[in-house]
Structures are given as C-alpha cells and as structure tokens.
Amino acid sequence: MNINATQDVTVNDLPYFAVQVSHSTVGAEVARLFEQDRSLPGIIVMEQGRFRGMVSRNQFFQRLGRLFGIEVYSTRPITAFLDSLPTTALQLATTTTIQNAAILCLARPVEYVYDPFVVIAPDHAPRLVDFLALILKQTELLTAAQIEAHSQRAAAISASNAKSEFLANMSHELRTPLTAIIGYGEILIEDVKAGQTAESVRRLEAIVKSGLHLLEMINAVLDLAKIEAGKMDLFLTTFSLPELVAEITSMAQPLIQKNGNSFEVTADPTIREMHSDESKLRQALINLIGNAAKFTSQGRIGLAIHQEEDTGGNWVVFQVSDTGIGMSESQMTRLFESFYQADSSISRRYGGTGLGLSLTKQFCEMLGGYLSVESVLNQGTTFTMKVPVRSVES
Ligand SMILES: Nc1ncnc2c1ncn2[C@@H]1O[C@H](COP(=O)(O)OP(=O)(O)O)[C@@H](O)[C@H]1O
Ligand SMILES: [Mg+2]
The missing domain is CATH 3.30.565.10 (Histidine kinase-like ATPase, C-terminal domain)
Structure with missing residues (x-):
C-alpha cells in the first residue's frame, strides 16, 4: 500500500445505512424502526423524493425520553425532530476523504459529535454512515500508513548502509592491488638499475596478478552498471x-x-x-x-x-x-x-x-x-x- 493511498479513500468507501422515512412519518413509527434494528444509527428523512434531513438515534430517544416526550412526540411527524435540532445534518459529497470527514464530524457541537452523517451523490439515494465506522476506517488507514512508512524507512536505511559499506570495502579493495602495483613497480626500477633479473620476474608476476584482480573488480562494477542502464546485450x-x-x-x-x-x-x-x-x-x-x-x-x-x-x-x-x-x-x-x-x-x-x-x-x-x-x-x-x-x- 502506498502512503498516499490514504488520501484516496473517501466516505464513499464506508459501510452505510439507507433506511429512509417520509417527512410525514410519525414519531412512534420511527421509534419502532429504531427498535427493530438496534444497529441503526439514524434515519434519513425524505420529502417528495428529496433529502429533507436526518434524525440520529441518540437525539431521537433523548427527546422521546423526556417528561411528556412520548405523549408530545409519538403522534407528531418526524420533521418535528428535525426542525427542533439546532444543527442540520452533516452532509458530505462522495469524494470527501476519510480524513476530511473525520475533521468535519469532530467539529460538530459536542452533543452531536457521535451522530451519523449523510453522504449525498446525484446517482444514488442519500446514505447514512455511522460515526464509529468512519473512525474505525480512519484508524485502519493511519495504522497501515504507519506500518508502510516504517518499512519504507527501514528499506531505505538498509540500502544506503549497503552502499556505504560497499564504498568503504571497495576503496580498500581497489587500493590494495594498486598499492602493490605501484610498490613493486618502484622496486623493479631499482632492480633493473642493479641488474637483478631473477627478483624482477617475481615482482613482475605480482604486478600482473594485482592488475588482473583489479580488472576483475572493475569489470564487475561496470557490468552491473551496464545491466542497470539496460545496455547489456545477449550474444547467443x-x-x-x-x-x-x-x-x-x-x-x-x-x-x-x-x-x-x-x-x-x-x-x-x-x-x-x-x-x-x-x-x-x-x-x-x-x-x-x-x-x-x-x-x-x-x-x-x-x-x-x-x-x-x-x-x-x-x-x-x-x-x-x-x-x-x-x-x-x-x-x-x-x-x-x-x-x-x-x-x-x-x-x-x-x-x-x-x-x-x-x-x-x-x-x-x-x-x-x-x-x-x-x-x-x-x-x-x-x-x-x-x-x-x-x-x-x-
Ligand atoms: N558458497 C558460499 N558459501 C557461503 N557463503 C556464500 C557462498 N557464496 C556466497 N556466499 C555469501 O554471499 C555473499 C555474496 O557473494 P558474492 O556476491 O559472490 O560476493 P563476494 O564473493 O564478493 O563476497 C558472500 O560475501 C558470502 O557471504
Ligand atoms: Mg563472489
């Protein structure tokens, strides 16, 4: 998973509830719907096919539970609950990211913070999303992003360590045969001046050996560079x-x-x-x-x-x-x-x-x-x- 993928997850990807009632449905009927489905976090209210508002379970039962609540509200249309709410339902477009949705939800007045919110799109009916579903998804994304960032960092550190270690070893590996070549060469000059041919042959052999070793290493580095550049050809x-x-x-x-x-x-x-x-x-x-x-x-x-x-x-x-x-x-x-x-x-x-x-x-x-x-x-x-x-x- 890419860290940036968290930015692409929107409220459209969350599980939702699509239970809706008409604006004239009475309070007692809505109470029955809430009792039928204990997980239902709220209800969408429609009027002539258009989104009119939302009533959350919490707010609904709070009002119904008040003294005379049942008497007053159970026979009245559900819109009575809507109209008495100080805020209208939080409505989000399907493209709202999870992160932004969480910020908007948490910015609501404290008594409505845990309310569900509504996702509106031109091509489907309004959807009600539980606040808890949003928070769970957000936590999941943040955790995944954290794990990903951690492993990317570990991989980058290990690649860079391997390279530094290589450079350290490589410079040693290159220097050793080069030092030998130069050293033996200098002694050889002295040998030749003194006419010592037998010793000279031994030193010449050492020079050739060091040179070959060096060549082998340089070839390996160049071959790899060539492969990495996509320029190594097959000769069949x-x-x-x-x-x-x-x-x-x-x-x-x-x-x-x-x-x-x-x-x-x-x-x-x-x-x-x-x-x-x-x-x-x-x-x-x-x-x-x-x-x-x-x-x-x-x-x-x-x-x-x-x-x-x-x-x-x-x-x-x-x-x-x-x-x-x-x-x-x-x-x-x-x-x-x-x-x-x-x-x-x-x-x-x-x-x-x-x-x-x-x-x-x-x-x-x-x-x-x-x-x-x-x-x-x-x-x-x-x-x-x-x-x-x-x-x-x-
Ligand atoms: N036959 C082997 N037995 C044990 N370890 C090996 C063997 N072949 C390779 N390795 C390990 O793999 C590493 C990488 O091998 P290689 O790429 O040939 O690099 P190098 O031989 O230059 O160290 C070696 O340094 C060694 O740790
Ligand atoms: Mg090897």
Whole structure:
C-alpha cells in the first residue's frame, strides 16, 4: 500500500445505512424502526423524493425520553425532530476523504459529535454512515500508513548502509592491488638499475596478478552498471556444453586447490549442444565455483549438470555445491542484492565485493533462467542455476 493511498479513500468507501422515512412519518413509527434494528444509527428523512434531513438515534430517544416526550412526540411527524435540532445534518459529497470527514464530524457541537452523517451523490439515494465506522476506517488507514512508512524507512536505511559499506570495502579493495602495483613497480626500477633479473620476474608476476584482480573488480562494477542502464546485450551462439565444462574445470583448478579442496564434476552425457550466451554462462559458473572455493576449506566442491524438461521447456540445470561455511536463513534473504555480503566480517576475512552473485543472477535471468540457493550454516551451500537449452533474444 502506498502512503498516499490514504488520501484516496473517501466516505464513499464506508459501510452505510439507507433506511429512509417520509417527512410525514410519525414519531412512534420511527421509534419502532429504531427498535427493530438496534444497529441503526439514524434515519434519513425524505420529502417528495428529496433529502429533507436526518434524525440520529441518540437525539431521537433523548427527546422521546423526556417528561411528556412520548405523549408530545409519538403522534407528531418526524420533521418535528428535525426542525427542533439546532444543527442540520452533516452532509458530505462522495469524494470527501476519510480524513476530511473525520475533521468535519469532530467539529460538530459536542452533543452531536457521535451522530451519523449523510453522504449525498446525484446517482444514488442519500446514505447514512455511522460515526464509529468512519473512525474505525480512519484508524485502519493511519495504522497501515504507519506500518508502510516504517518499512519504507527501514528499506531505505538498509540500502544506503549497503552502499556505504560497499564504498568503504571497495576503496580498500581497489587500493590494495594498486598499492602493490605501484610498490613493486618502484622496486623493479631499482632492480633493473642493479641488474637483478631473477627478483624482477617475481615482482613482475605480482604486478600482473594485482592488475588482473583489479580488472576483475572493475569489470564487475561496470557490468552491473551496464545491466542497470539496460545496455547489456545477449550474444547467443550454439556451442558444445562438454567443451565449456572442460574449460571451466581447468579454469577452476587453481581456485579449488588454494584451500585444499577437492573438485568433482558430474555431467549428464546426453547434453551436447546449447544455444546460449557462452561467455555469460562461463562467468556465472566461475563466480559460483569461485565462491564455493573461497568459503570452503579442506572440503568438497561439486559441479553437477543434468537436463530437465517441463512445461516451461528444456533446461540445463547446473548445481554448484560445497561443504563450506554455509549461511543462515537471514543471511540468505538478501544474498542476490548488489554489494551485499552475508555480514561485515566476511569482507574482512574473505575479501570480495558482494557483486558476484548479483551479477550471476542477472546473467541467469537474461538467459531466461533462474538462480536459487540452499544452505545450512557450517555445513555447506548449493547454488542451482537453471537455464534454457536454447535461449532466445528478448
Ligand atoms: N558458497 C558460499 N558459501 C557461503 N557463503 C556464500 C557462498 N557464496 C556466497 N556466499 C555469501 O554471499 C555473499 C555474496 O557473494 P558474492 O556476491 O559472490 O560476493 P563476494 O564473493 O564478493 O563476497 C558472500 O560475501 C558470502 O557471504
Ligand atoms: Mg563472489
């Protein structure tokens, strides 16, 4: 619900009573109507098809209950009650908002504050609305608006926190490899001057490694910006899935070995060809395997591939599983948002930018597929990526 929606709710949306009597109906008859329906808050009085006024239950019985009230009023027409009222009935157009109606009702003289009011429209008979119905509706709207405002505020704060945290981590992440590049470069100049070639090679390797890391991060940020701007295109080709899997397996080896993990790939041999964006698929899988390898130590990483067929078409399902640190339910809820990492200790301990999964999910969806996760804290995680065997240009 939008907060502004409270402004759109009018008296027309309230439950109403349409009981009416003619101006010549006598007091005793009206008393019978009020007794018949105990919830009736008042009665509309019409004269020759036109709205003449309203008599509220409270005012009616107050007058009738006075000494000689019954004798005096029960035989007289109901208009006697109307005419003796110091105020005429509060009449509102159907477009009056609940908030304005409440203000107008409460502005009535104190003895009439709880009286019903009348909603008048050209296309229907006058309607009588109970004051209590109005107040209940107003309370309901205010409560809903309050809850909505509260959750919008919480969402805004959390998005802004994620962004600030990202900027803080990102500047650290960018500075570290840059410092390494510049530092090694400076030492290298000294090495070359002193003719130390063996040392120079080691430092050059470190420079290239830092440069590659930097490039990877900058690419992720630029890719996300491109997707957000709606400028990321699909590049669909037909390629061999076994070849892609072999390529990914060899690319993943150094990542897997780093923390002493083992890697097992099981692929359904019947799937040969795919028509998809090979490079986005490769990047998505490397991201998932990279995470599995990063958050698991001395454990097992698996890549399982099978085919599925349902009413949605033919799918290739990739499952990347690990026996690593896992995640709690609450950590998983915001997993696919950009810049999000399960908690702030993650970036300190494992590095990263919180962009990989967000990018992976977006690539997957661009291909017409889905990304989902299952995880148990301290036991392991499985990411399931389901993509069409044949993607189509959207
Ligand atoms: N296999 C996994 N096991 C445990 N936690 C994971 C796994 N993959 C992702 N996560 C959690 O999700 C967060 C976001 O992942 P990602 O978007 O790839 O960012 P990054 O790897 O840069 O931290 C990680 O920081 C981590 O908290
Ligand atoms: Mg990652």
